Amino acid sequence: MDLSFSEEQEMLWKSARDFLANKVPKTLVREMEEDERGYVPEVWKEMADLGWIGLPFPEEFGGGGFSFLDLVVLMEEMGRACLPGPFLSTVVLGGMPVAEWGTDAQKKEILPKLCSGELRMTLALTEPSARYDAQSVQVKATAEGDNYVIDGTKLFVNDANVADMMVVAARTSAGVDGITLFLVDAKSPGISMQLLSTMAGDKQSEVTFDKVKVSKANVLGKVDGGWEMLKKVVQWAALAKSAEMMGGAQQVLEMTIEYAKDRVQFDRPIGSFQIIQHYLADMSIDVDSSRVSLHKAAWLLSEGLPCTREISVIKGWLSEAYRRVAATSHQIHGAIGFTKDHDLELYFRRAKAGELFFGDADYHREIVAQEIGL
Secondary structure (H helix, E strand, C coil): CCCCCCHHHHHHHHHHHHHHHHHCCHHHHHHHHHCCCCCCHHHHHHHHHCCCCCCCCCHHHCCCCCCHHHHHHHHHHHHHHCCCCCHHHHHHHHHHHHHHHCCHHHHHHHHHHHHCCCCCEEEECCCCCCCCCHHHCCCEEEEECCEEEEEEEEEEEECHHHCCEEEEEEECCCCCCCEEEEEEECCCCCEEEEECCCCCCCCEEEEEEEEEEEEHHHEECCCCCHHHHHHHHHHHHHHHHHHHHHHHHHHHHHHHHHHHHHCEECCEEHHHCHHHHHHHHHHHHHHHHHHHHHHHHHHHHHCCCCCHHHHHHHHHHHHHHHHHHHHHHHHHHHHHHHCCCCHHHHHHHHHHHHCCCCCCHHHHHHHHHHHCCC
16 A cells, blocks of 8 residues: 655645745744734735645636645645644635535635635534534524525634635524525624634634525525535544644654754753653654544545545544643653743644544544444
């Protein structure tokens, strides 16, 4: 089995690493944690010009026509750089559902603007229960003439503060099959947002819908057919987030190896002590095993093969492995790693926050158990 990058993936990886190293220093990452927007529009436009935002979308809409595995290669580098901004929300949570289930008119209207960087999107799914099941969707959409009227509150909506359009999951009838997805202008009358304070400094919002009118032409897919679509979107998001987490874990490992070589204690580098060597060996095992599982799941998805189990394996594993790698790195760095000026604390906060993104380890263990027949 060949696990090496293709020539195109190698070029994408190298260009992404160079660009992010130059354009996204850790000083900018920290600034964006305090900035209400959470991203730099100029960098966003440059990413669009590089073809990153349109990477997985068809060429006819201005995209690159690349696979999900190619997207994973890119997102690993984004995780390594702690890239702030609405990339995952726009591309995976918003754009991919439109590309998969949108009408021709919806695709022609949305995807070219998205690929050019003009349009930012997100998904409004979770509510105060913070669960990823059909019963947790209680926001209602009521048919009135040529429109639906949406009422209710969504919570933890990623990058809603800068989104131009949201994919909103709302209940149109009772039961698992009673959920519909809507394309909603984020500036519609009746929508209000409140930014939440988060551990990772990312931008999540509480979004309230108060009699928000949405045309029936803005239904995404079929009425009452939204839950089966959402299950796929959750899988895409879990895999994309795993790629970010993988890149972060790799960077933590590398910075810790360098520290162990350079830090001298008792007249010798601390990396010469057996306990430190074993710590780093455990970190390396977590990182290397994660990469194999990540790329396997992404390849299966790119080939259109069944991959529910594989996606939950990698997200469930990385939810704990990334945090474990970062926590062990803190043990090796000691007090300096806990300071706000050290990069390690950026990664640890993202590792902890990433655990919960589209399912924690226990959520994905349940899925794996079901997939193996239990």
